[in-house]
Amino acid sequence: MKKTILVFCFILLTLCLVSGNILAEYQTSEIVESEDMILIDSRSSYSYNGWAIDGKVGGHIPGAVLFSTKWLENLETNQAIKNELNRFNIVKNKELYVYGDNSDTLVDKLNELGYKSSQIEVDLKEYDNLAQMENFEMLVPPVWLNEKIKADQVFVLEASWGDQSEYLKGHIPGSVHINTDAIEEGPIWNRKSDEEIIKSLGQHGINKEQTVVVYSVADTTPAARLASILKYAGVNDVRILDGNLKAWNAAGYELETEKVEVEPVDFGAKKVENPEYIIDLKEAKKAYDNPNSDFIDVRSPEEFRGETTGYDYIPKAGRIKGAIYGYGGKNAYDMSDYRNPDNTMISYTFMESRWLEQSVEAENQNNFYCGTGWRASEVWFYALALGWDNVSVYDGGWFEWSENKQPVVKE
Missing domain, CATH: 3.40.250.10 (Rhodanese-like domain)
Structure with a gap:
């Protein structure tokens, strides 16, 4: 994850206590980096990504982590909330500063769960460098x-x-x-x-x-x-x-x-x-021999490791040799690694950072594959939304590759 970027006025401007939360009024876009703080955007994923809804500003303060207050309605237990916070690397040993819609509700819940959380008032209209998903x-x-x-x-x-x-x-x-x-x-x-x-x-x-x-x-x-x-x-x-x-x-x-x-x-x-968006075995074999081309496996960990085929109609287990694990879900019918609690696309900043950690590079030709194409199509679409141009779906996926005596590996 990128270092958390926080507004400079968190430290410099006068703070006042309101209902147990810290509110900071400021008119500056200066920023400071800190390893000890996390800035949280409590609005919807739509607003975070860039949509200007109800006359409000779209986009987010660079470095802010998305955790929508509305997700609390989808997370039925405190443990489920903690699990989701942990997924986004929101931890108890850091100071949490929350801005956005209903941020007070989220702050109250965070403090109830033992996090060090404060509410801040932010006028996003004052910012000229808000971040947003490219597409x-x-x-x-x-x-x-x-x-x-x-x-x-x-x-x-x-x-x-x-x-x-x-x-x-x-x-x-x-x-x-x-x-x-x-x-x-x-x-x-x-x-x-x-x-x-x-x-x-x-x-x-x-x-x-x-x-x-x-x-x-x-x-x-x-x-x-x-x-x-x-x-x-x-x-x-x-x-x-x-x-x-x-x-x-x-x-x-x-x-x-x-x-x-x-x-x-x-x-x-x-x-x-746009024939380049979907490739078949012939093109996949050429891509496999290209040093600037990667195959990104977006199946479950068990499928990637070869512990299961995922489907009763796919006989062989394993993965394309040299494939990079790109995350997926709990099983062949789950894509929770790419979904927020309300089933919207996961934070694009989080998604991209995980790819980079896996050495999935935007500059390379990235061929997403799953069992037969559905899951790969979802991740491929998200990659396009991110602005990654060199992406394709390998249509036949693991099923076709494994049935045609291509290089495979099984742990």
Whole structure:
């Protein structure tokens, strides 16, 4: 993790006690580095990433750690809160300074749990050097999506595997359901042919010039899988509703249950326009021999070590020889290493710092892989949001690689 950067006025300006918390009023952007302090941003991940919501400033003070007060609603026990704090390296032997929405609530909880925490007042409008995720617009908040739906400025897709039963229970108004079988097929579960993909997208009413927002009911991976195909095919503006349907419901917006019918349209391209975004075995073998190319494994630790294959239809366990562990989740159906307690994308600063610690370098060509492509698509999308350009999804993943006598290792 980068050294924590704290506002210089923490030390210099007059402090006053209010309800047991320290409040500091200041108008300076001078900063000081300290190993003994942590600055915490208690706002939503949307605001932290860069979204200006409700007229407020988007972005965060450089060096601030995200820990949203709203996450307390998702963490049912004090131990769960402590576990999450520990995950983000928020520890008891450091002074914690908290700013942002409902920071007093978070400070009270931190102090109750034995942390040394103080609340500070920050006017972010006074800062001209706020940090933000380079392409934060790729992960949208519910409030933005709701406004765009009302203005008829987005095309919304709900992605899932299988029938429309969940979709018909309640979906975002105007959203069109797409079964992932429309874009991929077994037994390896690679994407369909380019011609089939372009035809299928057009049949679902998608034109490449639209702003397309994709979401899933809960798990992000179906939405990410579809998003990767959309960008591969050439849709110019693809976004994911960060937090999925759960975030939409939490924001208090209505659902509808009637199926949305669409007229087929011309996709707007005769061939895929971004073939470099998804590679197959042929390209993967070339990438493997390139010293400036890395394979990033985003499966569970047990899959990476070869203790399990993750899926009953994948017979062999292990990993691509030389692959870098890029974090994943508890099992083949979990991506908690990349999720906040409210299911939004984990803090991008935390994600990037962990990659760098693993020697995953933005300058290299990074090929993300999992079992068959879904989990890799999610992490790949996040990498694009970070501004990492040299990234691809190895579509066949471990399943295809292990079945084709390629270099592997098993601990």
